[in-house]
Amino acid sequence: MSRTQTTAAAVAPDAAATAALRQSAALLAAGRAEDAASVAVGVLQRDNRIVDAWRALVAPLRQLGRGQDLVTALENVCALAPTDGDAWAALAGEWRQRGLAEKAEAAAQRAIAAGAAAEGWRQTGLLAIGSGRITDAAAAFERAWQAAPGDAGMVVNLLNSLVELRGFGRALEILDALPPAVLEDADVAYVAGVVYRHRGRLEESVRCYLRAMASRVEAADAAAAVRDGLGADGRLTPACRAAVAGLPDAQVHAPAFGELGSVLAVFRAFDDAMTLMERAAALPATRQERRSDSLLFCANYHPDLTADEIREIYRRYEDRTRVPALPAIDPADRRRADGRPLRVGYVSPDFRGHSCAQFIEPVVAAHDPAAVEVVAYAELSQPDEVTERIRPHFAAWRPTVGVSDEAFCRQVRDDGIDILVDLAGHTTRNRLQAMRRRPAPVQATWIGYCFTTGLEAIDYYIGDAVSAPAGSDHLFAEKVVRLPFVLGCYTPPPGTPEPVPTPALAAGHVTFGCLSRAIRVNDRVLGAWAQILHRVPDSRLVLNSRHFGDPFLARLTVAKFGSLGIAPERLDIGFTRGAWDLYNRIDILLDCFPHNSGTTTFEAFWMGVPVVTVTDRPPAGRLGAAVANTVGHPELIAYSEREYVEVAARLAGDVAALDALRQSLRPAIAASPIMDARRFVRTLEAAYGTMFDRWQNGLPPASFSVAEPR
Incomplete structure (x- = not known):
């Protein structure tokens, strides 16, 4: 067909053309797209001003994958019928997919003006997504939804755009306004589950995911079993397990499987969680790496897997999702004979009001510009005041939301990055998939995940000698860099309260607490805590983090403690925003295992609250020990669950000594390398220098320990 756009006025089809176009429609309905297109072309060969013939070409050309011909057909529809909003919207979509953003934007606006507001605004939103303008996208999608509220x-x-912006309040308002028929849609149910999960409404989240999963199941009895698959114990019902196990791949809603697994792990149903995640991750589909991220993240917290078993899960992930690397960089192109600073790129979604920022900010602020020039690769959809505080410390700031892996790698190479450092691991919005292409000559992972990435493309894991002890190298895909003190440098946010005397002095009983994420609080942990409560009469336990605000999880936890002989009145389970005042209600913080707590351990020491920890699987199971050692309190470290109970009971048995310890902890952490950013960063920079020098000299990555510079 001719790809020339007509400039003539439209004409109506005569009787012969009308009959031919009916024949074309019938052929298309019968699955004969090629014949349908040929008949419509025949009409146009007689008179290319018949707009209905151009319209008749659109569907068969789309089915046949003849993209350029499809664009020509749509251009001619728009030229002959400029008030056809649907055609303008479809043309906007085609131009958007071809990267012609300006033309697509103009076509979308023509669609809106011609009455196709919903689709025109949708295309406008998709264009904004493609350029990383998530706020603009959400505004456009809002207008699209208002134009078609039942779509x-x-x-x-x-x-989805509101989830990216963390606009969960508005998302809940929209969900509350939706008619029941729309809520039954599988994709709506799935995204509703994501919203509810982020808001800590876990039971509602699970039921949404199950509804989305059931919508794909063809057999009515199996679909019903999946839809009603949440048991009162927080695990899948036997009927749901059986139905899921028998599903063919085509009936698996992979994203819902993965998301449901994430919530079931919080309910301490780790085996169900891993089964769902492994099924989702094994499916060959786009965004598979994201589903694998969830599987790996969950495996880190599983209370019964050995360190070697977890390493094998990571190894299978690497084998399943390999990508080709870019051509290697020639060391001759990166010589530092002129003494130029190393160019270090930090890749993170957490340059914002996030706990990781409390570890990132002091480091980037303390880097010596003569030694290290830092570039940010910011996977941020919603910058905030913390972003604005961090940003000036970087020599360059590269927004990466909406940036393809290929474009990300080009930017890293154009920036001349010597060492690219991942700060997210397999958490949400990481860019590990791009880093697998090896855009930088040396690549490392640090602080945001505290576990191996499992990727051969990441050369180094930056840890310490306690959390990643000698003899644990086989648990890492990377070579291990061991700092001489704990792997993180911490700065508390401004405005934190002063420590108070230990609350037991006034309360007359000891209060234990844990403010860590609920996924760390597994049945083994609850069993040890019950023993501690039995050993310390009249003591109380505070569990406070977002997911403990979910009534279903709170009931599960109270019931578990009840089965262990602990009465509900000894428990304070819930969620309170702003944890700092909670520390002043707690005498002793109890660490979790086999995955230790993270930020809350640093916070507790800063607030004068001793943390009783127990070592377990490296490295995340030894982070508490690394912090306690660095602060100078190794007596808080247990090396078995039995000793963990003993240490906590002994500490609770002497309230006067507990109060004296409390008053000493803030000065202790303040004087340690944890809060001495300059000291920490000089050591980190020495590690970077060794990594780069090895590459520059043609040597492969190797594990090494870092001596503190003098």
Whole structure:
């Protein structure tokens, strides 16, 4: 067909053309797209001003994958019928997919003006997503939804953009306004589950994921079993397990499987969680690496897997999702004979009000510009005041939301990065998939995950000698860099309260607590805590973090403690925003295992609250020990669950000594390398220098320990 756009006025089809176009439609309905297109072309050969013939070409050309011909057909529809909003919207979509953003934007606006507001605004939103303008996308999707409130696709686009922006309050308002029929849509149910999960409404989240999963199941009895698959114990019902196990791949809603697994792990149903995640991760589909991220993240917290078993899960992930690397960089192109600083790129979604920022900010602020020039690769959809505080410390700031892996790698190479450092691991919005292409000559992972990435493309894991002890190298895909003190440098946010005397002095009983994420609080942990409560009469336990605000999880936890002989009145389970005042209600913080707590351990020491920890699987199971050692209190470290109970009971048995310890902890952490950013960063920079020098000299990555510079 001719790809020339007509400039003539449209004409109506005569009787012969009308009959031919009916024949074309019938052929298309019968699955004969090629014949349908040929008949419509025949009409146009007689008179290319018949707009209905151009319209008749659109569907068969789309089915046949003849993209350029499809664009020509749509251009001619728009030229002959400029008030055809649907054609303008479709043309906007085609131009958007071809990267012609300006033309697509103009076509979308023509669609809106011509009355196709919903689809025009949807295309506008998709264009904004493609350029990383998530706020603009959400505004456009909101207008699209308002124009078509019953269209499930419009709802999904809007909710997804709000999730990216963490606009969960508005997302809940939209969900509350939706008619029941729209809520039954599989994709709406899935995104609703994501929203509820982020808001800590876990039971509602699970039921949404199950509804999305059931919508793909063809057998009515199996679909019903999946839909009603949450048991009162927080595990999948036997009927649901059986139905899921028998599903063919085509009926697996992979994203819902993965997300449901994440919540079931919080309910301490780790085996169900891993089964769902492994099934989702094994499916060959786009975004598989994201589903694998969830599987790996969950495996880190599983209370019964050995360190070697977890390493094998990571190894299978690497084998399943390999990508080709870019051509290697020639060391001759990166010589530092002129004494130029190393160019270090930090890759993170957490340059914002996030706990990781409390570890990132002091480091980037303390880097010596003569030694290290830092570049940020910021996977941020919603910058905030913390972003604005961190940003000036970087020599360059590269927004990466909406940036393809290929473009990300080009930017890293154009920036001349010597060492690219991942700060997210397999957490949400990481860019590990791009780093697997090896855009930088040396690549490392540090602080945001505290576990191996499992990727051969990451050369180094930056840890310490306690959390990644000698003899543990086989648990890492990377070579291990061991700092001489704990792997993180911490700065508390401004405005934290002063420590108070230990609360037991006034309360007359000891209060234990844990403010860590609920996924760390498994049945083994609850069993040890019950023993501690039995050993310390009249003591109380505070569990406070976002997911403990979910009534279903709170009931599960109270019931578990009840089965262990602990009465509900000894428990304070819930979620309170702003944890700092909670520390002043707790006498002793109890660490979790086999995955130790993270930020809350640093916070507790800063607030004068001793943390009783127990060593377990490296490295995340030894982070508490690394912090306690660095602060100078190794007596808080247990090396078995039995000793963990003993240490906690002994500490609680002398309230006067407990109060004296409390008053000493803030000065101790303040004087340690944890809060001496300059001291920490000089050591980190020495590690970077060794990594780069090895590469520059043609040597492969190797594990090494870092001596503190003098």
